[in-house]
Amino acid sequence: MSKSLQAIRGMNDILPEQTPLWRYFEGTVARLLDNYGYRQIRMPIVEFTELFKRSIGEVTDIVEKEMYTFDDRNGDSLTLRPEGTAACVRAVLEHGITGGGQVQKLWYIGPMFRHERPQKGRYRQFHQIGLEVFNLEGPDIDAELIVMTWRLWGELGLRDAVKLELNSLGTSESRGRYREALVEFLSGHVDKLDEDSQRRLKTNPLRVLDTKNPETQAILVDAPKMADYLDDESRAHFEGLKARLDAVGIPYVINPKLVRGLDYYSKTVFEWVTDKLGAQGTVCAGGRYDGLVEQMGGKPTPGVGFAMGIERLVLMLEALDKVPEELARQVDVYLCAFGEAAELAALALSERVRDQLPSLRLQINAGGGSFKSQFKKADKSGALYALILGDDELAQQVVGFKPLRGQGEQQSIAWDALAAHLATCVVQG
Structure with missing residues (x-):
């Protein structure tokens, strides 16, 4: 008997009983973004592989182990997009819509693809809503992104279930100085690091800070702190962001180990996290990437953005009984x-x-x-x-x-x- 056809592991059907909640969530976000003056952009699901190598970083876990990459009939290496920022930057560069300092406030929605071990809240095909803002360099736009998400949590009834974590990675120069200090410190404890951290020490040492291994976490207690290596510009930017969040009354915690998993971040990074979903605690994350557009061949262009995982937020709405009653009918x-x-x-x-x-x-x-x-x-x-x-x-x-x-x-x-x-x-x- 032939094997019955099934969906690929980690790539799930969203059934008619589930789609009303998805449409409710997506519609709530879309209305909110319209009200803040953001415009939707739609990019292809498939891009040239080189785009992600140049933007995300060749020594990141995503590029090294997680991308769905294949050669097409022309022999070109193509990749199912693992995230949206690189594709959005490519689009604005290709169409010249950020030239001359034009401010662009964009958002997109759609599936992303990473070959990870499937578990609740983490899938190989997953869906994100992302925002990208170009040509605004002050902390005011960083604050706006966070304030918008805070308003969204309020509309969805999730404010009590999420916590905001902040950090600043500084400019590339200050991050380089910190990287050297961190490598020097970790090299003195290399025999006590877990295997994954030993590998990252040689390729992407800042990701060691993100380890979940308790023994390595204990070593990191005495590691150098990024805050001690920030340049004056980055420190002033971070203080300006915190002042604006304080003015609105949004609570946050400073997490000096928050580095994000992509090479292009600089200055502000943030995550909205929850303890309601088990191991998959991040529901929305992003930050500033002022050097990415130039890195991809454009002129120096400030950029900042975030992405939120639809699957995880839908799971939260269900787990916390925040699904509107009318959706059942x-x-x-x-x-x-x-x-x-x-x-x-x-x-x-x-x-x-x-x-x-x-x-x-x-x-x-x-x-x-x-x-x-x-x-x-x-x-x-x-x-x-x-x-x-x-x-x-x-x-x-x-x-x-x-x-x-x-x-x-x-x-x-x-x-x-x-x-x-x-x-x-x-x-x-």
């Missing part, structure tokens, strides 16, 4: 029609009602069936009310109106009065 009204003449009238009547009530979720029974079977489908749909149209109703040009979720007797409503009645019972009520 996908149909407001179910129209049952009995006989061909009633079915024809039901179709015309339903379209007339939709013209008058565009937001009404009205489903017409399809496939015929007895009175009992149609009512069973009406109940299963989750609708609040059933409409009944048979020969008697057709003759009198009325429709039966029956509550399905509460008290109330069935009544007859004239066709011309149906939209107004539904507006009172469903749309407004």
Whole structure:
């Protein structure tokens, strides 16, 4: 017997029962970003591999071990995008939309791909909403990104479940001085470092700070601190960011070990973390990358952004019981029609009602069936009310109106009065 076809491990179907919550979350974020003046950009899922090697860094875990890379028929090396910032920078450079100092405030949404060990909240195909801002170099725009996410957590009911962690990586020069000091310190303890940290010491030593190994974490207690190596510009920038967060009243903690996993970050880095999802605690993260555009062939251009994981935030909404009740109901009204003449009238009547009530979720029974079977489908749909149209109703040009979720007797409503009645019972009520 041939093996049944299945989805690739770590690449999941999002089923109809799940999509209402996804659409609610995505719609909430989209409205918020519109209100703050951000515009959507859509980039390809596949890019030339060189893009990610040049931007993320060849010695990062993502490029070394996690990318889905293949040669196409032309012999070009292509990669399914593992993150969105590099692709967004490529797009703004290619189309020249940041030239001449133009400020761009952009956002995007879509799947990303990394070959990781699948677990709850970490998948090989995962979905992100990302923001990128170009040609603004002050701490005010860094603060705006964080303030927006704080407002989002409030709208979703998640503020009590997340914590903001901040750090500054300084400029490339100050980070270089810190890197030298860190390597010198860790080299004196190399025999006590875990295997992964020993490898990172030679390739990307700042990532050692991000280790989860308790023995290595104990060694890092006495390691040099990035704050002691910051240049005056970076220190002033970081103080300006903290002052703005304090002014709004957003709580935060300074995490000197927060470095992020990508080479392009500089100055501000931040993460929103939670303890509600087990090991996968980061739900939104980002920072400043003032050298990335130039590194990719453009003119010096300040940049800052973040990405949030949709899967993890959807899991949080479910775990904390923050899913709006109305999402469980996908149909407001179910129209049952009995006989061909009633079915024809039901179709015309339903379209007339939709013209008058565009937001009404009205489903017409399809496939015929007895009175009992149609009512069973009406109940299963989750609708609040059933409409009944048979020969008697057709003759009198009325429709039966029956509550399905509460008290109330069935009544007859004239066709011309149906939209107004539904507006009172469903749309407004």
